[in-house]
Amino acid sequence: MGETVTHKLIRSHLLDGKMNPGEEIGIRIDQTLTQDATGTLVMLELEAMGLDRTKAAVSVQYVDHNLIQSDYRNPDDHVFLESAARRFGLWYSRPGNGVSHPVHQERFGVPGQTLLGSDSHTPAAGALGMLAIGAGGLELAMAMAGEPFYFTMPEVLGVRLTGELPDWVSAKDVVLEMLRRYDVDGCVGKVIEYHGPGLASLSAMDRHVIANMGTEMGATTTVFPADDEVRRFLVREGREDDFHGLDADKDADYDQLDEIDLSSVEPLIALPSSPGKVVPVREVAGRAIYQAYIGSSANPGLRDFAVPAAIVKGRQVHPSVSFDVNPTSRQMLENLAARGELAQLIRAGARLHQAGCNGCIGMGQAPATGRNSLRTVPRNFPGRSGTKEDAVYLCSPETAAVSALRGEITDPRDMGGEMDYPRFQEPDEILVNTDMLVPPPDDGGETELVKGPNIHSLPELKPLPEGLEGPVLIKVGEDISTDEILPAGTRVLPYRSNIVAISRFTFEGIDEHYPERAEEYQHEGHFVVAGSNYGQGSSREHAALAPRHLGVKAVLAKSFARIHAQNLANFGIVPFVFEDPDDYGRIRRDDLLRIPKVREALANGSEIVEAENVTREESYRLTYRLSGRQVRMILAGSVLNLYRENGGD
Numbered sequence: 247m248g249e250t251v252t253h254k255l256i257r258s259h260l261l262d263g264k265m266n267p268g269e270e271i272g273i274r275i276d277q278t279l280t281q282d283a284t285g286t287l288v289m290l291e292l293e294a295m296g297l298d299r300t301k302a303a304v305s306v307q308y309v310d311h312n313l314i315q316s317d318y319r320n321p322d323d324h325v326f327l328e329s330a331a332r333r334f335g336l337w338y339s340r341p342g343n344g345v346s347h348p349v350h351q352e353r354f355g356v357p358g359q360t361l362l363g364s365d366s367h368t369p370a371a372g373a374l375g376m377l378a379i380g381a382g383g384l385e386l387a388m389a390m391a392g393e394p395f396y397f398t399m400p401e402v403l404g405v406r407l408t409g410e411l412p413d414w415v416s417a418k419d420v421v422l423e424m425l426r427r428y429d430v431d432g433c434v435g436k437v438i439e440y441h442g443p444g445l446a447s448l449s450a451m452d453r454h455v456i457a458n459m460g461t462e463m464g465a466t467t468t469v470f471p472a473d474d475e476v477r478r479f480l481v482r483e484g485r486e487d488d489f490h491g492l493d494a495d496k497d498a499d500y501d502q503l504d505e506i507d508l509s510s511v512e513p514l515i516a517l518p519s520s521p522g523k524v525v526p527v528r529e530v531a532g533r534a535i536y537q538a539y540i541g542s543s544a545n546p547g548l549r550d551f552a553v554p555a556a557i558v559k560g561r562q563v564h565p566s567v568s569f570d571v572n573p574t575s576r577q578m579l580e581n582l583a584a585r586g587e588l589a590q591l592i593r594a595g596a597r598l599h600q601a602g603c604n605g606c607i608g609m610g611q612a613p614a615t616g617r618n619s620l621r622t623v624p625r626n627f628p629g630r631s632g633t634k635e636d637a638v639y640l641c642s643p644e645t646a647a648v649s650a651l652r653g654e655i656t657d658p659r660d661m662g663g664e665m666d667y668p669r670f671q672e673p674d675e676i677l678v679n680t681d682m683l684v685p686p687p688d689d690g691g692e693t694e695l696v697k698g699p700n701i702h703s704l705p706e707l708k709p710l711p712e713g714l715e716g717p718v719l720i721k722v723g724e725d726i727s728t729d730e731i732l733p734a735g736t737r738v739l740p741y742r743s744n745i746v747a748i749s750r751f752t753f754e755g756i757d758e759h760y761p762e763r764a765e766e767y768q769h770e771g772h773f774v775v776a777g778s779n780y781g782q783g784s785s786r787e788h789a790a791l792a793p794r795h796l797g798v799k800a801v802l803a804k805s806f807a808r809i810h811a812q813n814l815a816n817f818g819i820v821p822f823v824f825e826d827p828d829d830y831g832r833i834r835r836d837d838l839l840r841i842p843k844v845r846e847a848l849a850n851g852s853e854i855v856e857a858e859n860v861t862r863e864e865s866y867r868l869t870y871r872l873s874g875r876q877v878r879m880i881l882a883g884s885v886l887n888l889y890r891e892n893g894g895d
């Protein structure tokens with residue numbers, strides 16, 4: 247049997263383990279991507295590890311999340327990151343240069359290589375035939391130290407694309423169709439690999455849209471072949487030499503198969519407040535909207551702005567709609583300006599924001615209370631926009647633009663009566679702008695890290711005690727996202743480099759008194775109990791480190807999302823899984839739990855660990871899906887402790 251693109255990518259980078267689905271493997275990382283909201287911790291981790299210079303072939307530090315400078319904190323982070331980039335030999339993408347994922351694809355993406363990013367949407371680079379994976383910051387630090395990146399060998403879900411998208415339907419609708427089929431956890435443990443004749447009509451940036459939101463299905467990553475379209479993309483970016491063709495063998499052996507006939511896809515929309523709640527736009531048409539928002543890493547291509555510009559050209563957005571335009575990058579702004587589309591958007595009533603992530607992560611542009619917001623962003627977890635009980639819908643740029651004109655959710659095909667669909671043709675040439683990408687110095691080893699008063703070193707983490715005992719201080723439901731564990735947004739993001747301060751926001755949206763209660767048990771320890779897919783969404787390791795700082799020693803859940811489970815292990819929190827999911831229902835908040843001899847049990851590889859519920863006089867059988875390596879880091883208290891114990895750098 248022949249190989250898939252995924253298997254070829256993994257095989258060519260395999261350093262440790264066997265490629266059997268479910269087994270842990272270690273691969274070589276060629277490139278790393280860090281952004282500011284997660285990058286400050288990574289740089290502090292590199293400092294703690296005593297690393298001299300990144301060992302990856304290319305490492306890039308972006309500043310795209312924390313752009314609002316309402317006090318000294320975010321700009322201090324920027325200055326710190328700039329010094330760290332010099333110190334550790336990273337490229338530095340200055341604030342205003344653009345959103346990491348599309349800029350990385352444009353400037354650094356190389357088919358056939360691996361990319362590890364401290365951001366869950368890193369898989370977007372799979373559009374070029376890369377194996378691009380999102381991970382917690384510590385994983386990034388280890389990859390920069392030249393260590394293998396460990397993850398579970400995935401299964402490959404081959405999705406064959408046939409046909410061509412109809413007018414008014416675009417790549418976002420394709421990935422929403424996938425979300426309709428697989429929901430937010432249907433691709434856990436899988437790589438989604440697209441193939442088939444339908445690919446020919448999807449541009450490299452269309453593929454970026456689809457790969458970016460594979461994360462929303464829990465996938466390890468998404469992969470496309472590197473074909474002629476990828477070559478054309480690299481030629482336009484002035485990087486033809488970086489092209490290497492990569493395709494699946496004709497008889498490639500996918501673990502699972504699915505098919506989408508592109509000609510049958512219709513405009514789709516994800517309802518509040520989950521990317522998995524997908525319905526046809528026509529089913530919810532007519533609901534009044536307050537906001538239509540275009541941009542973000544989920545719809546970053548020139549076409550994602552040019553098509554809405556053509557739709558609103560010569561028209562005015564509805565008087566009650568805030569039409570927010572979030573350009574991808576400075577390069578994109580220059581191109582939109584040169585082509586005239588920027589003026590069309592502004593004339594039609596667009597509110598123009600700076601190039602960056604902005605409202606996608608709740609950094610401004612929050613919707614008004616009780617009003618509907620239509621966004622082309624990748625996720626709409628509760629409250630992520632910054633407004634409590636928000637109503638954020640995820641849709642294509644076409645749906646957002648047409649709805650902006652009408653003032654209500656509108657199937658974009660309705661516009662067909664007024665105008666022809668402005669089908670986009672990628673230009674042969676674009677303006678390329680690399681001036682805000684600062685290359686690493688040949689030797690920055692002497693550079694001092696510039697730490698403002700809000701930047702604090704990592705707290706010391708103690709090894710796992712012999713036994714655990716403490717109350718369940720919080721019990722949460724199903725599909726809890728990291729946004730709910732540790733929110734983003736303008737109030738919280740400025741504390742990403744200050745663990746003690748940021749921990750005061752832990753579980754804020756679910757139970758605002760949790761941090762106070764936790765402080766009481768900070769030293770003795772306490773437990774979190776959760777449903778399935780706990781920790782879905784972002785890669786922010788703060789969602790593990792802040793609870794750990796507050797004393798969480800173990801999370802008992804029905805199941806975990808991939809990146810978060812690893813983040814918990816990285817910081818010495820045991821991610822226990824109920825052998826019988828019904829036990830979840832038997833535990834109440836404030837119950838006192840005891841797990842005696844937990845250290846011994848993990849060290850001996852016991853398959854089952856018993857937890858006693860002292861309050862209810864019951865006990866539960868817990869399992870854990872941890873490799874020997876993960877157990878060792880938990881016993882040591884964190885992967886950093888383990889690295890130091892092993893005499894790393």
Ligand code: MIC
Nearest residue numbers: 283365366367607784785786
């Ligand atoms: C997100 O989209 O949730 C983020 C913000 O990009 C995160 C990273 C973060 O929390 O800093 C992600 O996707 O990993």
